[in-house]
Amino acid sequence: MSLVLSGHRVVVIGGVGTIGKAVSLAFASAGASVVVADVERDKLDSVLTDLSGDDHQARAVDVQSLQSVEDLAQYCWDTGAINSVVYTPGVNYTGNVVDTDWAKYKHLMGVNLDGAFYTAKAFGSLMLASNLPGNLTFVASTAGKRGEAGASVYCATKFGLLGLVESFADEVAPQGIRVNAVCPGNVEGPLLTQLVESVSEREGTTAAQVLDSFVRASAAGRLVQPHEVASVCVWLASPEASAMMGASIVVDAATLSQ
Numbered sequence: 001m002s003l004v005l006s007g008h009r010v011v012v013i014g015g016v017g018t019i020g021k022a023v024s025l026a027f028a029s030a031g032a033s034v035v036v037a038d039v040e041r042d043k044l045d046s047v048l049t050d051l052s053g054d055d056h057q058a059r060a061v062d063v064q065s066l067q068s069v070e071d072l073a074q075y076c077w078d079t080g081a082i083n084s085v086v087y088t089p090g091v092n093y094t095g096n097v098v099d100t101d102w103a104k105y106k107h108l109m110g111v112n113l114d115g116a117f118y119t120a121k122a123f124g125s126l127m128l129a130s131n132l133p134g135n136l137t138f139v140a141s142t143a144g145k146r147g148e149a150g151a152s153v154y155c156a157t158k159f160g161l162l163g164l165v166e167s168f169a170d171e172v173a174p175q176g177i178r179v180n181a182v183c184p185g186n187v188e189g190p191l192l193t194q195l196v197e198s199v200s201e202r203e204g205t206t207a208a209q210v211l212d213s214f215v216r217a218s219a220a221g222r223l224v225q226p227h228e229v230a231s232v233c234v235w236l237a238s239p240e241a242s243a244m245m246g247a248s249i250v251v252d253a254a255t256l257s258q
Contacts, residue, residue: 010034013089018189023086027233059075066118090191094198116161139229182232183248
């Protein structure tokens, strides 16, 4: 069944990234009006040109700045209420706990977790004040479900993100606001390529061997595609998911089940 979200307005934060762009495309294909927000200002217009329909907007946002996120939220309300928010930004690095790079640690915390809190507070406050139902979806990771050697900081941010989602969902569910998470496995794209290269350097093996191990970690023997994550985000924003609150949906081609 194709979902139709005509009249729906969504802001996709991190909308230039691999998953974020797929989410933006999927919402636009379902008939929604999309506000594409990202720190990469120079790439925003190119994403807009790929969206079906013409009722879309682009805004710059730095999720590491509370003021920037609040400005984005206020802009969205000043130009028409938002029905859904999808938070997709994510960065990664690999390293053992005893070798933690504190600059990278702070960067991951800032993008993966602090920015999610800023988004929850800024958009949640306006949704509550408007007394209208809403939906917030945060793209987490299977790394928020199971720890992994060499991925302590990334896992910590994603475990924390799931804690935020579950707690926030309980707080705002009585007001008709739904909060959920999507937990992708290894998604094909530039971020995974960078991770593969970093892991191969750390482990002293080849990138091809690392990628093969990622593929074989899935029972399906393949990587997850961005559009497969995006379709779940669209479903969560639809009336079909009206009872979904505080959930974390795994999209990993059967990796955690291994």
